[in-house]
Amino acid sequence: MSAEAPSAAPAAAAPVGAPAAARLPAICLRCGGEKLGALVPCRACGFVPQGPERAVAWLFSAHHLSPDELALAGERVRAGEEPDPSRALREQARAAMGAAPAIEAATEPLTRGQKVWILLANLLLTTFAGYAVWFGLRGTRPRAAREALLLTVPVSALSLALWLAEQLREAFS
Numbered sequence: 281m282s283a284e285a286p287s288a289a290p291a292a293a294a295p296v297g298a299p300a301a302a303r304l305p306a307i308c309l310r311c312g313g314e315k316l317g318a319l320v321p322c323r324a325c326g327f328v329p330q331g332p333e334r335a336v337a338w339l340f341s342a343h344h345l346s347p348d349e350l351a352l353a354g355e356r357v358r359a360g361e362e363p364d365p366s367r368a369l370r371e372q373a374r375a376a377m378g379a380a381p382a383i384e385a386a387t388e389p390l391t392r393g394q395k396v397w398i399l400l401a402n403l404l405l406t407t408f409a410g411y412a413v414w415f416g417l418r419g420t421r422p423r424a425a426r427e428a429l430l431l432t433v434p435v436s437a438l439s440l441a442l443w444l445a446e447q448l449r450e451a452f453s
């Protein structure tokens with residue numbers, strides 16, 4: 281793979297919003313220089329892969345190429361070839377970078393079983409269980425985290441109300 285004919289291919293539509301991949305050796309798509317991390321700025325030319333270039337940059341890294349292939353890819357870019365991997369390879373890169381799953385996970389709701397589990401834990405154990413689930417999910421799965429909170433706050437409020445009623449009953453008895 282690596283560099284082929286100058287690019288006339290349409291840019292892939294889906295954004296690549298993955299967190300930066302681990303910093304493995306990579307080749308700058310513009311100058312062919314070596315760098316550490318496919319998505320970081322190139323020290324030699326300052327190029328930063330944007331949008332669909334990010335998937336291409338991932339393909340031009342040790343995530344996808346052996347050290348020999350990386351060196352060859354660097355030579356070909358330096359010789360003026362423009363990186364133009366196939367659509368299939370770009371899709372493969374996007375999948376490997378985890379972009380699609382990350383975007384889907386953000387809106388993925390809790391399953392019925394998970395909701396039952398949270399509710400039971402809140403009722404039978406402590407509402408810290410529900411808050412712990414909310415806290416753990418709030419960064420990556422905001423929708424699921426919100427659902428966990430909705431199952432937890434009312435139970436908290438109810439527990440507090442019962443506790444207060446008990447205190448009042450004892451105070452006035």
Ligand SMILES: [Zn+2]
Pocket residue numbers: 308309310311312313322323324325326327
């Ligand atoms: Zn560069």
